[in-house]
Amino acid sequence: MNAHLETLAPTVVWRHFRTLCNTPRPSGHEAELVGKLEQWADARGLAHDRDAFGNLRIRKSATSGHEDAPGVILQGHLDMVAQANADHPHDFTRDPIETEIRDGWLTARHTTLGADNGLGVAAALAILEEDDIEHGPIEALFTLEEETSMGGALNLAEDWLQGSLLLNLDSEDRGQVYIGCAGGADVKVEAMLPEEPLVEDEVALVLSLTGLRGGHSGIDIHKGLGNANRLLVRALRTLEDCHVRLVEYRGGTLRNALPREAFAVLALPEAEVSAAESRVEALQQVMRKELTGIDDGLALTLDRAEAMPDQALSRHATHLLVAALHAAPCGVERMSVEVPGVVETSNNLGVVSLDKGRFHLCALVRSLRDSATQDMAERFRALFELIGAQTRVENGYPGWTPQPDSNLLKRFCALHRERLDADPEIKVIHAGLECGILGGKYPHLEMISFGPLIRGAHSPDERVEIASVAEFYGLLRVLIRDLADARS
Structure with a gap:
């Protein structure tokens, strides 16, 4: 199912997104996907563990010479919103998402696509897989039940994560970086x-x-x-x-x-x-x-x-x-x-x-x-x-209080300007990113959020601009490389 996804670039990201589309994952039903990701981590020799709630962490050691770089946490949620048109029978606990390409956009047939937050998860998995990026210590944190209750973030284990910089990959606009969000x-x-x-x-x-x-x-x-x-x-x-x-x-x-x-x-x-x-x-x-x-x-x-x-x-x-x-x-x-x-x-x-x-x-x-x-x-x-x-x-x-003077934000803006010849818009979003909750549990974290261009999230009109995925992943790659030279 969805073999055409692997014809898109960057291949490593779309291959992982295909796995997510083929694996049913509405909120509360992420167990099958967690099991697949653990098997994948084992095959690549990556350490992984779960907290008491079931949130998954996969770790990748720093490349040689960058062991003292600040630890980076790549964060996204595994679940997706389950919405289908009334005249389209779809069992989100059993049926895969059927995707199709229309005029440069990827969408699904009569259901939500799951680009929110599937492409953020796929990008994090791609970073864990690629071997040609110099990097400091990396943790990929995949939370559960974000779409229904923020349950994964609310119940996240304390004194578990080791990194000091968190990249939330759950935003939906190209050319923008988020530094604050609403609580609810x-x-x-x-x-x-x-x-x-x-x-x-x-x-x-x-x-x-x-x-x-x-x-x-x-x-x-x-x-x-x-x-x-x-x-x-x-x-x-x-x-x-x-x-x-x-x-x-x-x-x-x-x-x-x-x-x-x-x-x-x-x-x-x-x-x-x-x-x-x-x-x-x-x-x-x-x-x-x-x-x-x-x-x-x-x-x-x-x-x-x-x-x-x-x-x-x-x-x-x-x-x-x-x-x-x-x-x-x-x-x-x-x-x-x-x-x-x-x-x-x-x-x-x-x-x-x-x-x-x-x-x-x-x-x-x-x-x-x-x-x-x-x-x-x-x-x-x-x-x-x-x-x-x-x-x-x-x-x-809680909401996420902006830190407009953070060094992480400055580095991201400089790289964005260098790669895309434009400054990113610095934004605060009226939505419940998990950053506010994570910051409450780990107050020392510096955080930003960015992602590809997604429209119609939470509805069967959900779609992602294919070109924006390459742009998003390119920024993530160079940011990971840049942070490998940062000081802890």
């Missing part, structure tokens, strides 16, 4: 809401919102893309005068991906169906105009359900739930003053469900300020307490 936390809301039997004149309908592009809930949050949960709740709010009652709801699959689709099963009087259909059609036109040029594929439909449910939420419970969801923070909350053009605080209504009266919400709050993350979480608690729901905050992780 998952906000989870749960409630049991009262149900009542359907009455004789009620019928069941399915309200669907589909066709959105989706995207990364940090990098893409400011682009005005549609959030299926936000938009479907807006439609439900519009239908309240038609006496609707919620039966089921499901929207979004990952808290860190902008939801592309959402569906609700409704009960309402037969006499209100015509009015409901008219409102849905009118709202669809409004939404399409609002998202013109951004999410042109939006479709909002109302259809008869295939089966009649026995129960639905009471009208009062439906009203309270829809009102709370409609009022919940979603999207950009505040732009940064210190870092112009960068989102400071945001929230993504990532996953919402209702089944047999059990309501669940998982939102991802991000901020460059940890205090703002905490405040947003408290706003959720205050809002959903009004409908009797319980709120908890999980998987919190």
Whole structure:
């Protein structure tokens, strides 16, 4: 599978990426890949070990004469976001990713590609494999469950890593280097809401919102893309005068991906169906105009359900739930003053469900300020307490404070200027790179993050510019060589 990848340059990087594409690796299912990498390390005589959580480290001794150079840690995460188009059956725990080349870009057929962070991992493996690069001591750190919880970084063993310089290979823009990132936390809301039997004149309908592009809930949050949960709740709010009652709801699959689709099963009087259909059609036109040029594929439909449910939420419970969801923070909350053009605080209504009266919400709050993350979480608690729901905050992780005067950054910028005849943009990203967590566990680390050009991460539109991979890997090679002459 994916043999055409080995026709691309640099071959050593694409060969390793082929292994990653052929090995299923959604979050929580990285064990098979870890085993393959350990076998590969054994075959090359490279030392490797795991910490208690299962994070993998592979080590390569310094080349002769560079034993005293500062240790370099190449860091990436092994898991990938599992997203597929609704009409494409794909089992991410069993099926390989099918890749294809389109106009200089590599993409996947109807699924996420896994370039995030597969190409960073492949580049680290390539550095471990190549024997023609002088280098100091190298550790390649491959973490687990980054996409769902930052679990690998949060549970990383302390006093384990030996290096002092960390190269995070999980960025997605060429010509840029990242020196800071947002922190974040998952906000989870749960409630049991009262149900009542359907009455004789009620019928069941399915309200669907589909066709959105989706995207990364940090990098893409400011682009005005549609959030299926936000938009479907807006439609439900519009239908309240038609006496609707919620039966089921499901929207979004990952808290860190902008939801592309959402569906609700409704009960309402037969006499209100015509009015409901008219409102849905009118709202669809409004939404399409609002998202013109951004999410042109939006479709909002109302259809008869295939089966009649026995129960639905009471009208009062439906009203309270829809009102709370409609009022919940979603999207950009505040732009940064210190870092112009960068989102400071945001929230993504990532996953919402209702089944047999059990309501669940998982939102991802991000901020460059940890205090703002905490405040947003408290706003959720205050809002959903009004409908009797319980709120908890999980998987919190700190932001990465920039070090604009670091020697590592200066060396990278000089090499970038020398190779590409241009200074890199020095950036802070509104996304949860693992650097903030790693820096909290290893405060002495100097860190930067860079990578190839990736677009549409966390969605089936994910793609990587093939030429940018060679550029990225070339920079990584010369940086490793340059750091071999640095002083510890």
